[in-house]
Each structure stands twice: as structure tokens, then as C-alpha cells.
Amino acid sequence: MRALNRNSMDLRSFLAEVYDSHETLNEAKRAFRRLYARKELEGVLRRLLAEGRIPICFLDSEIVELMHKALVVDPWEYSKGSLELTPIGYIALKMLDGLLSISLEDIYSPPGTIVIKGARLFQNRIVRVYQRYLMECWSPSEYSRVALFTPCSKVKPVPRSFINLKIDAMLAKEGFNVDRYIVSEPLILIPYKYAYMFPAAHYDYPPPLLEPDEREIFVNMLAEILRVRVSRAYENIVYFLTKHHRKIFEDALEKAGVEGVYVPFNVYWLPKLRDVLRSLT
Numbered sequence: 001m002r003a004l005n006r007n008s009m010d011l012r013s014f015l016a017e018v019y020d021s022h023e024t025l026n027e028a029k030r031a032f033r034r035l036y037a038r039k040e041l042e043g044v045l046r047r048l049l050a051e052g053r054i055p056i057c058f059l060d061s062e063i064v065e066l067m068h069k070a071l072v073v074d075p076w077e078y079s080k081g082s083l084e085l086t087p088i089g090y091i092a093l094k095m096l097d098g099l100l101s102i103s104l105e106d107i108y109s110p111p112g113t114i115v116i117k118g119a120r121l122f123q124n125r126i127v128r129v130y131q132r133y134l135m136e137c138w139s140p141s142e143y144s145r146v147a148l149f150t151p152c153s154k155v156k157p158v159p160r161s162f163i164n165l166k167i168d169a170m171l172a173k174e175g176f177n178v179d180r181y182i183v184s185e186p187l188i189l190i191p192y193k194y195a196y197m198f199p200a201a202h203y204d205y206p207p208p209l210l211e212p213d214e215r216e217i218f219v220n221m222l223a224e225i226l227r228v229r230v231s232r233a234y235e236n237i238v239y240f241l242t243k244h245h246r247k248i249f250e251d252a253l254e255k256a257g258v259e260g261v262y263v264p265f266n267v268y269w270l271p272k273l274r275d276v277l278r279s280l281t
Helices: 011-020 025-035 038-050 061-071 087-096 125-136 162-174 212-233 243-256 267-280
Strands: 146-151 178-184 188-191 236-239
Touching: 087 125, 125 188, 125 212, 146 162, 146 243, 146 267, 162 178, 162 267, 178 243, 188 212, 212 236, 212 243, 236 243, 236 267
Parallel strands: 146 178, 146 236
Antiparallel strands: 178 188
């Protein structure tokens, strides 16, 4: 394995060097841990700024934090002794491999900026890369006994929607230890901790646009994720979903041979959701 030379690289070349120097994803994760701590990220950015290759806004603390989360590991996972490549990190990998064309301006646009929209988004290249990320790289945290699934929203980022603010307030008040997931077309599934990241906070795809063949893809991929990833990590699955997403989710549950507990989706049913979670946590 060749040594990494970080003295005369821009950010993109540095990442390419890391990816190219490791044959497996696990080795790349270990490289991230060793070579790309936040201090090193800031050093790279300061050098690029001095060379006039990036604007000074890239040194804003919030942007540095976002880039650190996106390109390296998610600190929440890291703090518990594990490493996880984030969705933006995976998308950056595909950019570096020449498999995806998208600007860094789009990737780092503020959450809520709609970048992905239009018809038949299940065929969108960014969407398909994200779906592969779920299938190839993502795994549940396994720090909770319960996985809670709620629907996507026209509000982006989804956690800012009215019902999600209510759910989050209830979970915080009760002190429930649950892992949250957003059921989404066309992204299939959004781990809640990534809801402010690209592409989860940057798409718009109203349910009426979902075509029958896309629905089949949705169900099949969700079923595979539930069977291979979710059911092996959690003792209980709870879904608090709209009628539209409930049918898709239950079709996926049936296809996966997995059971779940349904709570009707309405703010007035939050006490019922609370009681169900009390009984399971």
C-alpha cells in the first residue's frame, strides 16, 4: 500500500488518495479515523484558502462541522466506538470515481434547498447512488431496542415539520431510547440523524408522482433493508405512518417476513404512540 502524501493536495485529491489507497470500505474507514480528524480537515482548508482555491466562508465553523460529518464519519457513531460512512461521504466517493456528476455547491447547499425534483426520481442518478449506499454501506446503530418509522414530508428538512416537532418533543419528554427512520420516496429510508444532510434535506417528490413500477422498487428495496438490516438490529419495529406510506410499509414487512406495530398517523394519536413505546422500551 503506497504512503499518503498530503503536502500538496487539494481537498478532492486528498480524498481520492485516501479512497484509492485502500481496497476495502473497512480499510477506508480506518484511514478516515487515522488521517482525517477535524484538526486535519481544518488544516487542509486553511492551506487551500491561503492558496486562493476556496472562499473564506469554508472556514466558518458550521461549514467545517458539516464537511467533517459529511466526508469522514458521523461523530455520533464515532463517539460510541464505531465508524460509519455518511451519505455525503458515499456520494463524494462516487464523484471521485467519476460515476456521478454533481457540484459541491449543491451538496453543501443549506438544508431545505431543493436540488432533486421532477418526475420519475427513482431513475435519478443521485437517488440511485443513495439507494446503493443504503444497501451496501449503511447499518443500524444497534443501540436501541426499538426502531420507529415515520413518513417523509413536503417540509425539508423533515424534522422541521409540525408532526415531527411533536414526535421529537414527546420522545425527549419521555426519555425514550428509540432510533428514528423516515420512510421516503424516492430515497426509500432516511436514518433520522442524516435528515439534515444531502440528499435527505434536498429533494421534493410528492406521493402522487410515484409510478406503479417505482412503487414496486420502493417495496422491494424497503423489504430487503427491513429483512437484512433492521430486523437483525431491533427487537421491535413501530410504524406511525400515513395511509399511503402504511400500505407500502406493510407490503414490505410482509415481503420481508418481518412484524411491526402500527399506530395511526395523527397528532391526536401521539398518546397512543407514547403508550406503545412505553411498553416496548
